[in-house]
Amino acid sequence: MDTGMMEATMQKAPIQYTGKWHPKKFALMLAMGGIIMMFSALTSAYIVRKGAGNWLEFKLPAIFLYNTLVLIMSSVTAHLAYGAFKKEDLLRYRWMTALTFVLGLLFLALQVVGWQQLKAIGVPLDGNPSGSFIYVISGTHAAHILGGLGALFLGLRAAFGPANFSASRKLSIQLVNVYWHFVDVLWIYLIIFFILQ
Amino acid sequence: MANTRVYDEDVLIETNGFEDHFHEHHHGDKYQTSFLTHYIFSQDHKIIARQFLITGMFWGLVGAMMSVIFRLQLGFPEESMAWIKPLLGKWITVNEEGFGTLAPEFYYALVTMHGTILVFFVLTAGLSGTFSNLLIPFQVGARDMASPLLNMFSYWFFFLAGVVMFFSLFLSTGPFAGGWTAYPPLSVLPQASSGSGAGMTLWTLSLVLFVVSVLLGGINYVTTVLNMRTKGMSMWRMPLTIWAFFITAILGILSFPVLAAGFFLLMCDRTLGTSFYISEIFVGGQALENVGGSPILYQHLFWFLGHPEVYIIILPAMGLVSEVLSVHARKPIFGYKAMVFSMLAIGFLSFIVWAHHMFMSGVNPFLSNFFVVFTLIIAVPSAVKVFNWITTLYKGNIRFNSASLFAIGFVSMFISGGLTGIFLGNSTLDIQLHDTYFVVAHFHIVMGVAAFFGMFAGVYHWFPRMFGRFMNETMGRVHFWGTLIGAYAVFWPMHYLGMAGVPRRYYSFDNFDTFAHFDGMNKFITIAAMVVFALQVLFVVNFFYSIFKGRVQKTKNPWGATTLEWTAPIDAPHGNWPGKIPAVHRWPYDYGKDGEDFIPQIVPLAEGEKDQGH
Ligand code: HEM
Ligand SMILES: [Cu+2]
Numbered sequence: 001m002d003t004g005m006m007e008a009t010m011q012k013a014p015i016q017y018t019g020k021w022h023p024k025k026f027a028l029m030l031a032m033g034g035i036i037m038m039f040s041a042l043t044s045a046y047i048v049r050k051g052a053g054n055w056l057e058f059k060l061p062a063i064f065l066y067n068t069l070v071l072i073m074s075s076v077t078a079h080l081a082y083g084a085f086k087k088e089d090l091l092r093y094r095w096m097t098a099l100t101f102v103l104g105l106l107f108l109a110l111q112v113v114g115w116q117q118l119k120a121i122g123v124p125l126d127g128n129p130s131g132s133f134i135y136v137i138s139g140t141h142a143a144h145i146l147g148g149l150g151a152l153f154l155g156l157r158a159a160f161g162p163a164n165f166s167a168s169r170k171l172s173i174q175l176v177n178v179y180w181h182f183v184d185v186l187w188i189y190l191i192i193f194f195i196l197q
Numbered sequence: 198m199a200n201t202r203v204y205d206e207d208v209l210i211e212t213n214g215f216e217d218h219f220h221e222h223h224h225g226d227k228y229q230t231s232f233l234t235h236y237i238f239s240q241d242h243k244i245i246a247r248q249f250l251i252t253g254m255f256w257g258l259v260g261a262m263m264s265v266i267f268r269l270q271l272g273f274p275e276e277s278m279a280w281i282k283p284l285l286g287k288w289i290t291v292n293e294e295g296f297g298t299l300a301p302e303f304y305y306a307l308v309t310m311h312g313t314i315l316v317f318f319v320l321t322a323g324l325s326g327t328f329s330n331l332l333i334p335f336q337v338g339a340r341d342m343a344s345p346l347l348n349m350f351s352y353w354f355f356f357l358a359g360v361v362m363f364f365s366l367f368l369s370t371g372p373f374a375g376g377w378t379a380y381p382p383l384s385v386l387p388q389a390s391s392g393s394g395a396g397m398t399l400w401t402l403s404l405v406l407f408v409v410s411v412l413l414g415g416i417n418y419v420t421t422v423l424n425m426r427t428k429g430m431s432m433w434r435m436p437l438t439i440w441a442f443f444i445t446a447i448l449g450i451l452s453f454p455v456l457a458a459g460f461f462l463l464m465c466d467r468t469l470g471t472s473f474y475i476s477e478i479f480v481g482g483q484a485l486e487n488v489g490g491s492p493i494l495y496q497h498l499f500w501f502l503g504h505p506e507v508y509i510i511i512l513p514a515m516g517l518v519s520e521v522l523s524v525h526a527r528k529p530i531f532g533y534k535a536m537v538f539s540m541l542a543i544g545f546l547s548f549i550v551w552a553h554h555m556f557m558s559g560v561n562p563f564l565s566n567f568f569v570v571f572t573l574i575i576a577v578p579s580a581v582k583v584f585n586w587i588t589t590l591y592k593g594n595i596r597f598n599s600a601s602l603f604a605i606g607f608v609s610m611f612i613s614g615g616l617t618g619i620f621l622g623n624s625t626l627d628i629q630l631h632d633t634y635f636v637v638a639h640f641h642i643v644m645g646v647a648a649f650f651g652m653f654a655g656v657y658h659w660f661p662r663m664f665g666r667f668m669n670e671t672m673g674r675v676h677f678w679g680t681l682i683g684a685y686a687v688f689w690p691m692h693y694l695g696m697a698g699v700p701r702r703y704y705s706f707d708n709f710d711t712f713a714h715f716d717g718m719n720k721f722i723t724i725a726a727m728v729v730f731a732l733q734v735l736f737v738v739n740f741f742y743s744i745f746k747g748r749v750q751k752t753k754n755p756w757g758a759t760t761l762e763w764t765a766p767i768d769a770p771h772g773n774w775p776g777k778i779p780a781v782h783r784w785p786y787d788y789g790k791d792g793e794d795f796i797p798q799i800v801p802l803a804e805g806e807k808d809q810g811h
Contacts, residue, residue: 021424023343023344023420023421023424023425024343024344026343026420026423026424027343027344027347027416027417027420030415030416030419030420030450031412031416033450033451034412034416034450034451034453034454035454037450037451037452037454037455038454038455038457038458039458040455041454041455041458041459041498041501042458042461042462045458045462045473045494045497045498048491048494048497049473049491049494052491054488054489055489125469125470125471126469126470126471126472128488128489129471129472129473129489129490132465132471132472132473133473136461136462136465136471136473140458140461
């Protein structure tokens with residue numbers, strides 16, 4: 001193990017902790033709690049507004065559904081990357097990390113295509129709120145994906161750097177993966193919500 | 198057992214403390230290398246606390262000054278305002294006779310900025326930012342926050358939010374003027390009023406930065422409380438301050454994202470042409486294209502934050518007051534667990550009462566009933582707390598000083614303002630009282646003044662912990678008595694105005710003969726407000742004077758308190774304790790136990806002694 005690295009992390013966080021969780025993981029949980037509240041607010045607003053009538057009905061372009069599969073796949077590869085990391089299987093760890101990143105990008109690109117299709121079928125952003133909500137909610141979700149991609153990118157850089165299987169690297173991967181699975185599940189919730197509504 | 202125990206704190210920490218090998222890494226602490234990283238971009242919770250406090254005081258003065266100006270308009274509309282033209286510039290128009298008039302748009306801007314600044318910058322950031330930062334690591338026995346870096350960012354996001362808001366004050370079109378609640382359509386349509394354009398854009402930007410600050414801080418506070426407590430510090434051994442900050446932070450994490458979502462839709466309406474909040478509106482005789490939006494939607498999203506927000510403001514004050522009262526009454530806090538459970542209950546209930554702000558906005562009356570019931574239920578845990586504070590004082594050996602006086606004053610204010618809440622919570626009474634000065638009186642007493650009193654109690658009490666000196670006691674008492682009497686003089690008469698139906702947020706009542714006889718009362722209120730403002734200036738003078746010239750703190754634990762912050766050296770280094778972290782053996786309220794004045798938390802239980810906290 002890289003002792004210099006250990007030293008550095010200990011200097012940064014020379015603090016004891018008493019809980020079961022690593023404080024950083026715990027903090028991430030709390031942040032996710034906040035994000036859940038934000039999306040519950042948006043989807044509740046959707047329901048409240050829909051209940052008030054004057055609501056344009058339309059069918060969601062199928063691409064949003066296919067795109068869900070892309071995101072689920074990226075979650076799977078993220079998990080596989082973590083497994084490979086634990087087994088110190090460098091090659092697999094690298095490629096799975098890269099694949100996760102690419103699938104994430106693909107998801108974003110396909111969301112953009114989805115928005116264009118929405119517009120093409122006569123549901124513009126600034127039309128009836130029933131359409132605006134789809135744009136705004138999926139757009140807010142995309143912003144969270146973008147944040148995840150930023151973190152994944154840092155992970156990617158580390159993976160393709162000098163081999164590093166330290167405990168602190170492991171923690172970083174865990175943190176990024178938890179968040180990535182989270183935005184994945186969040187999207188599944190949103191898509192089910194849109195379909196049921 | 199009745200004999201007084203003999204102990205030496207440093208020896209206790211050395212023998213029982215928790216060894217985390219901190220000092221081995223402590224040499225050449227990188228945080229203390231230069232002025233810039235030590236005082237400005239510091240990651241030390243003690244410095245960050247002081248940054249929050251001093252920034253909050255700056256905003257407090259700005260916000261209070263605004264209220265004095267709009268009170269002058271309300272109390273003395275017939276007097277010329279030409280003399281403040283140097284400060285307000287084009288917002289004062291002076292006619293040929295030299296008579297200066299305040300521009301109505303700017304009156305609204307002042308009211309709006311006053312509310313925004315006081316609620317968010319002073320009583321949220323300045324209060325819970327200051328004391329959560331100062332006390333959480335100290336009182337749970339941690340070296341610092343879970344993430345000192347995010348903690349630093351929390352302050353700088355707040356700072357940035359302030360810069361943006363401050364900048365908006367100088368826009369040629371003026372800052373936002375649609376009320377601190379920023380209801381649409383005034384907040385959505387740039388053409389609705391002069392402040393609705395650039396002013397509103399900066400207002401939203403500032404508050405989004407502020408939400409980031411609150412979330413970074415809150416996540417840190419909760420993580421620190423749950424994960425970084427020292428050996429022996431079980432949850433039921435935490436001081437009530439920590440419980441209060443902890444619950445406050447959870448409320449913030451759950452409610453501010455909802456506000457962010459509301460703002461997000463608002464921004465879409467403003468910039469992308471969506472219609473979430475507006476529908477079929479005419480501005481200046483012109484019909485807008487937007488259809489299908491609902492302004493009520495915004496009100497739901499806003500008040501879902503807004504109501505928890507008022508408890509985000511008052512809970513930290515409650516925590517500070519509980520601690521200060523117990524220390525200076527030399528008695529354990531009465532009903533420690535009841536205090537915790539009532540705070541939890543208040544926190545929970547605060548999420549299901551938001552529509553009591555909307556009884557008059559056309560929500561379904563059946564729905565209102567639901568909210569009436571839950572709103573009135575909040576009075577129960579609130580009453581439990583009041584009962585416990587009073588019982589803590591009862592037969593106490595009270596040391597009257599600025600800190601304890603303000604804590605007692607808090608209880609008085611909280612009772613007065615809480616009672617009027619019960620009036621407002623009845624949706625039928627609210628038909629008459631909504632949007633009148635009765636509401637203004639209610640929330641200023643129960644939230645504004647009470648939270649300030651809690652904050653003052655905290656500042657006077659923990660000033661030595663922050664600066665190693667004491668604040669001047671004489672000035673402190675003048676500050677207390679003057680503010681207590683003055684604040685009641687300002688807000689008590691407003692109940693009468695409100696019951697008579699005088700609406701809030703009006704620039705002038707010249708055209709209402711019904712309200713003409715309130716002229717004298719309005720003058721009285723304005724004079725009282727100016728006196729109270731002067732007293733707050735006295736407080737600021739005392740504060741800065743005492744930082745440099747105050748009486749020097751000679752002993753570590755000047756108040757004879759039990760909690761851990763008083764076991765650290767007077768000029769505690771980054772990391773708080775130079776050696777081991779103190780371990781905790783008992784709850785924090787062992788005052789007057791077994792004939793001893795007080796027993797610090799670090800003193801082990803004697804043989805056969807039971808800990809009260811469990
Ligand atoms: C017994 C407890 C309380 C009850 C039943 C209660 C009830 C109410 C009601 C019904 C209103 C709306 C009045 C209207 O607009 O017509 C209101 C306004 C308000 N309350 Fe309370 N309240 C209570 C305690 C508190 C506390 C503890 C705080 C803050 C610490 C607080 C802060 C406010 C604020 C800021 C407003 C006005 C907001 C605005 O319109 O600008 N209240 N209260
Ligand atoms: Cu409320």
